[in-house]
Amino acid sequence: MPTRAQGLRSRYRSLVAAAVAALMAVLLSPAGAQGAGPREARPPESRPVYSYPDAVRESVWVDTGLDSDGDGRSDRVAADIIRPREPARQGRRIPVIMDASPYYSCCGRGNESQLKTYDSDGRPVGFPLYYDNYFVPRGYAFVAVDLAGTNRSDGCVDVGGRAEVQSAKAVIDWLNGRARAYTTRTGDGRATAGWSNGRTGMIGKSWDGTIANGVAATGVRGLRTIVPISAISSWYDYYFAQGAPLYDGGPDMLAGYVESPEAGERCAAVRQRLADGAPRSGDWTPLWSERDYVKDARKVRASVFAVHGMQDLNVRTKHLGQWWDALAAQGVERKIWLSQTGHVDPFDYRRAEWVDALHRWFDHYLLGYDNGIDREPMADVERHPDQWSTDRVWPPRATRPTTVRPAPGTAPGVGTLGLRPARPGATETFTDDPALSESDWAADLDRSTGAKAGFRTAPLTADLRLAGSAKVTVTATPTTSTAHLSAVLVDIGPDTIRDYGASGEGITTLADRGCWGGSTPGDSSCYRNTAARTTPVDRTVISRGWADLGTHASPGRGRPLTPGRPVTLTVDLAATDHVVPAGHRLALIVAGTDRDLIDPPDSTPTLTLDLSRTTAKLPLVGGAGAFVRATAGSATATAADPVPGVRGVTPPHRTRHVPGGGRS
Known part of the structure; x- marks a missing residue:
């Protein structure tokens, strides 16, 4: 029989072992990555425990392996990164939320058309949209990628083609240790992503969401989820409807709209190939085959949270319907929001509910939280302005x-x-x-x-x-x-x-602001509030x-x-x-x-x-x-009288559209 002192030592060793085991469980779990204490091993959501002002802000240039501008060297695309400083100090790796866009210097992102900003040394200061402000304090990195030929990236804009899709895919490969990146656009200094666990979620509206669809259709490993908002699924269907031309111009004009001044000088041949490959006859050509992501839905490994306005006359819901049906046929995990708006981001018509849903979605697919979002109703549908219903599956089984x-x-x-x-x-x-x-x-x-x-x-x-x-x-x-x-x-x-059909496409932008995350003098998390514009x-x-x-x-x-x-x-x-x-x-x-x-x-x-x-x-x-x-009894029913003096919505007068242009 042990003595009393031996018993105390034994109990002490057991308590120490239990405490160490509990601490390791916290540190190695997704919750531990958020800094939770030993009494709370798995909180219901990631929490803003990291400093946004103290976050690491850096730029890397990722080698795409392509030479789209024909200058004899491999294109490098710029990726501006903001990530919490504390996890790397503690030896922990974190996931990435990525928005790959052509708009960061030409047109801006979001309802307030935000651009990237840099300090005098070229270091990133301002990241458009709220993704960085909200998610970086919660243990995510945010990566804003300049698509080929735009802002600070090499190469040429090819409007949804191989160069653009590879722009974003190469960054995911780099985050997973499969590609090279450099600390400058032209130098030899290597950049590594030792801070990343490789898990990536892509998000974006319009052209940005389109690239998320395209990258998912490559089947790249490490891409865990995408959130395409008002996104194109096949570029032919952006310009033509079964041979009928939808807009003046073609992808060559769109390339010229977003490309950087440097790309404009060196990419004339690429623009010409875009023009030649997209005849105004509406005929299907190899150019459109390369930009058809629907045909590659079988390769998609990522879950998909699709969002679209049912009255979007820029990127019409044919894009959503054919992509959704193809994903369903492949058994892809998916969720959908359908609003009454036009080409509008859910942040601007259902803000609080959207941020909450997006937060939980990323927590589940990037941090591994079993928060139940994958078991909730698949669809949220706006029935009347600001009135929503849900469906267990969409379309309903009946x-x-x-x-x-x-x-x-x-x-x-x-x-x-x-x-x-x-x-x-x-x-x-x-x-x-x-x-x-x-x-x-x-x-x-x-x-x-x-x-x-x-x-x-x-x-x-x-x-x-x-x-x-x-x-x-x-x-x-x-x-x-x-x-x-x-x-x-x-x-x-x-x-x-x-x-x-009015300016705002279903929303009115108000004067007051609401804040969504951390801020610095160069990057505010406060955005103008909105309200439904009705008729x-x-x-x-x-x-x-x-x-x-x-x-x-x-x-x-x-x-x-x-x-x-x-x-x-x-x-x-x-x-x-x-x-x-x-x-x-x-x-x-x-x-x-x-x-x-x-x-x-x-x-x-x-x-x-x-x-x-x-x-x-x-x-x-x-x-x-x-x-x-x-329609029971319709043989004897009479037509309802129209409401005097009230008409339907007049669609916006057509101008040369840009996917994401204006309120991109």
């Missing part, structure tokens, strides 16, 4: 592609929409009028105008929800050799929505799609039409999530040029639709049964 059919009504151009096909030989005829838009067509749904064919249900007796991507198949006979086609879904009835309407465009009728035989190449010969074409509509409430009507419009959204054809065609061979396949929650219930 969603079924349901075929609805147009039929003639009592007057030309004013038809009905139901489940039964039109009688053989039934037709509707319209003549393209490039001076009219989807708003004009919707305003005239109850009368014949000669410029559109409209079809609508009677007032619904129950809510009807669409969630996902729709398709409209038409058989049309043209009178000319060229013709463009628009297909639009409309909710006819009074509502108050975000005014996505009353008597109709809401739910979704739209466009096509060149000449692509009917081959989606990748247009052909002249034969006047008088019918052709069949399926138009892809943008993804949406919308509830048409009881008492409203669901409408389908088929017309020609949608003013300010697509360019007109070379001729002025008249199109005759064969209604017996024209259908709309809609993603209805509840399928055909839901449609039957919502």
Whole structure:
């Protein structure tokens, strides 16, 4: 039997061993990386325990292994880094949040168009957006990468191509010890990332989010998650809609808009290749294949938190829909937010909830916290301004592609929409009028105008929800050799929505500010607050799609039409999530040029639709049964009267768009 002294020593050794074990568990756990004490081994979230003013601010230039500007040496891309100083002192490695952008010197980031700033020695001082202010004190590094050909990077802008994707991928490789970096743009001093654990999450809006999609589609190891906001998934679909041109100009003009002055002098050949590879005919070329990330969704290893405005007329939700569907087919872990806004960051329409969700998302995928965000509802959808609903999965499991059919009504151009096909030989005829838009067509749904064919249900007796991507198949006979086609879904009835067609695209920027993290004199965490900008309407465009009728035989190449010969074409509509409430009507419009959204054809065609061979396949929650219930008794229902003096939203007048331009 041990003596009393031996027992005390034994208990003391046991207590020391237990304390050491507890301390090691804290230090080696994600929570320990945040400086938690031994009584709190795993807090529910990372906490702002590190000094933002004292953070390390540095720049490195990463070797991409490419020579996109043809100067005989490998391009180096600039990566400006801010990271907490304390973890490295304690021998701990931390994860990275990365925003790779072409906008850091030309156009700015966010609602306040922030640029990077540097001191007189070229050291980074100001990092745009709140990511650094909020996350660096919580134990993350933030890395802001200048894409090839922009700001302080070598190479040439190639608008979503290999050089740009490799710009960001090379930085992830460097963070994981697979690439070289240097302390200067031209020198030999090597830079290492011994402070990084290699886990990287990419985030960004518009072009920035597009590059996140592209890098994820390479399957690069170390990229744990991406958060693409209003992002492109295939660059062809930014410039064309099934052959119909969406914007003047092409990727060569976009490259010239963002490239650095030095790149402008040396990259003329690259801009010419962009122009040559993107003909205004709308034909699919190898240039577009290189910039199609959807086809490589099978390579994606990262989780995806996708965010998009359902009324984004810059980067339309077709990009979201096809990317989301491809990721779902591969079983990628994913989450989605859909707002009523246009091209707007969630920081500017749902700020507190967004920062909280993003914080928890990064904590889970980069720090390993089991905080439950991966088990929460997959989707948040804005139903009315600042009113949100959730879904366990998206689209909801009860969603079924349901075929609805147009039929003639009592007057030309004013038809009905139901489940039964039109009688053989039934037709509707319209003549393209490039001076009219989807708003004009919707305003005239109850009368014949000669410029559109409209079809609508009677007032619904129950809510009807669409969630996902729709398709409209038409058989049309043209009178000319060229013709463009628009297909639009409309909710006819009074509502108050975000005014996505106004300046701000659904938000108003206020004078007061709110702060989100640490600040220094050169980098404030305080941003102007916002509020929803709303407007009353008597109709809401739910979704739209466009096509060149000449692509009917081959989606990748247009052909002249034969006047008088019918052709069949399926138009892809943008993804949406919308509830048409009881008492409203669901409408389908088929017309020609949608003013300010697509360019007109070379001729002025008249199109005759064969209604017996024209259908709309809609993603209805509840399928055909839901449609039957919502239209019960429609044979005797009367059309709802429009609200006097209230119109729909007019889309913004089209200018030369930049993905992320303006409020980027």
